[in-house]
Amino acid sequence: MTCLKCGAAMNHQADKLVHPVTKEEAARMTATLDGVIERIYACPNCGWIDSRRPTETSPSR
């Protein structure tokens, strides 16, 4: 993923299990994990944080 703030390549620093708060999120739950995985990225240049859910093609903002 590319940093939206400075354009640097971001580091995939975590996979966080997210507990759904909406019907749409609940519909995408992975039964074995009991939630939705969110991939968290950090920019080593400016520190900006972004994330993406594996089924998405663009950053979730």
Place this chain on the structure above:
Amino acid sequence: MAPDRPLFIPVILGTPRRGRMSEHAAELMRAEIAKRPGVLTELIDVAKLPIPVDDAGESAKDPEFSETINRADALVIVAPEYNHGYPGLLKHVLDTNLKEYVHKAAGIVGVSAGVFGGARVIQNLIPVLRELGLVTIFWDVNFTSVQSRFDESGKLLDESFLPRIEKFLDELCWMAETLRHGRSHVTVGGST
């Protein structure tokens, strides 16, 4: 080695109640952080955040608050103890973000009128912060008998708190620097 960018450690004042005595504690923490070279800070007052209370998650986000948390390397959360728990609005505000917290340091300042200094609110808040992805430090600040610790202008009347605040901030800054390195350079499930 000092980080190439200043650390940014905002202080969250976690109660909106009128007459709140946590305000002086939060301002003291902000002032002590601001004295540190290479560290920037600001005070975030949950009472002033335009966050709706009838929604949650992404749709309830305040963009300015989220951007501030995104830039942060660590958080200081000043939490009064209400019936052994944390203020409901503090929990609601914290819940509006997630990715912004992951692998960032958090320290808790407990506040109470009694002798426990918010020890129970700290214990109750730790599992919440853990689930949000924050990394809590092993130092706390406990403002016991807060009503007698500050004068009306907010001046600290008991300087014995200052050494403990210094140790708390030493540890928080260490954790903030270490986690910044990890976020930037250590890839989950893979090589560094």
